[in-house]
Amino acid sequence: MSSFQAAALFPNGLLWLMSEDGKQIEVPDVDGVANFWTSQNAWGIAVLHDADGTVQVSIGDSPPDGPALALLHEGVLHSSRQLIEVQTVYIEPIARFRTRSTDAGISIWGDDPGQPERIHIQCQDIEGEVVP
Numbered sequence: 001m002s003s004f005q006a007a008a009l010f011p012n013g014l015l016w017l018m019s020e021d022g023k024q025i026e027v028p029d030v031d032g033v034a035n036f037w038t039s040q041n042a043w044g045i046a047v048l049h050d051a052d053g054t055v056q057v058s059i060g061d062s063p064p065d066g067p068a069l070a071l072l073h074e075g076v077l078h079s080s081r082q083l084i085e086v087q088t089v090y091i092e093p094i095a096r097f098r099t100r101s102t103d104a105g106i107s108i109w110g111d112d113p114g115q116p117e118r119i120h121i122q123c124q125d126i127e128g129e130v131v132p
Contacts (some may be wrong), residue, residue: 002055003059003061003126003129003130004046004058004059004060004066004084004095004097004129004130004131004132005029005056005057005058005059006056006057006058006075006094006095006132007054007055007056007057007096008054008055008088009054009088010047010048010049010050010055010088010089011048011049011050011088011089011090012047012049012050012089013021013046013047013115014030014044014045014046014047014088014089014114015044015045015046015047015055015057015086015087015088015094015119016042016043016044016045016086016088016089016091017042017043017045017077017084017085017086017087017106017108017121018041018042018043018084018087019041019042019077019078019079019080019081019083019084019085020063020079020081020082020083020084020085020096021041021078021079021080021081022081022104024041025039025041025042026039026040026041027039027042027044028043028044030034030044032108033105034046035113035114036072036073036108038073038075039127040077040078041077041078041079043073043075043076043077043106043108045054045072045073045108045110045119046117047110047115047116047117048115048116049115051076052115054117055116055117055118055119056117056118056119057094057095057119057120057121058119058120058121058125059084059086059097059120059121059122059123059126059130060093060094060120060122060123060130061098061119061120061122061123061124061125063107063109063117063120063122064109064120064122068118068119069096069109069110069111069120070111070113071107071108071109072108072109072110072113072116073107073108074082074105074106074107075106076103076104076105076106076107077103077104077106078102078103078104079099079102079104080102082098082099082100082101082102082104082127083096083097083098083099084096084097084098084099084104084106084123086121092131093132094131095131095132096128096130096131097123097126097128097129097130097131098126098128099123099125099126099127099128100123100125100126100127103125104123104125105123105125106121106122106123107120107121107122107123108122109121109122112123120122
């Protein structure tokens with residue numbers, strides 16, 4: 001079940017999942033070849049470019065309902081403050097949520113492995129509400 005849903009534009013076709021770690025963010029090198037880039041506390045995900053339309057983003061503690069979305073990536077995102085934010089490439093916040101641990105297990109689901117129009121962010125460690 002999703003606790004958050006929104007439609008958002010993502011300039012440069014890039015969605016960021018960033019931990020709230022002050023000045024210690026390790027931004028991965030976006031090489032333009034892959035469609036997913038990671039560091040210990042920041043993930044970049046290629047999504048539909050804003051010139052082509054909006055991306056439907058949902059966030060919850062469960063996998064998405066139905067077979068329309070496939071697992072694109074899963075791993076651990078570190079946040080010393082236990083706060084994770086979904087952002088655009090221009091650091092505009094889309095949503096944020098607290099986690100129960102500093103190393104949150106996160107799965108990214110999408111409707112296309114290259115430029116998804118629908119993204120579901122699953123974090124079983126969500127603590128409280130996801131806020132815009």
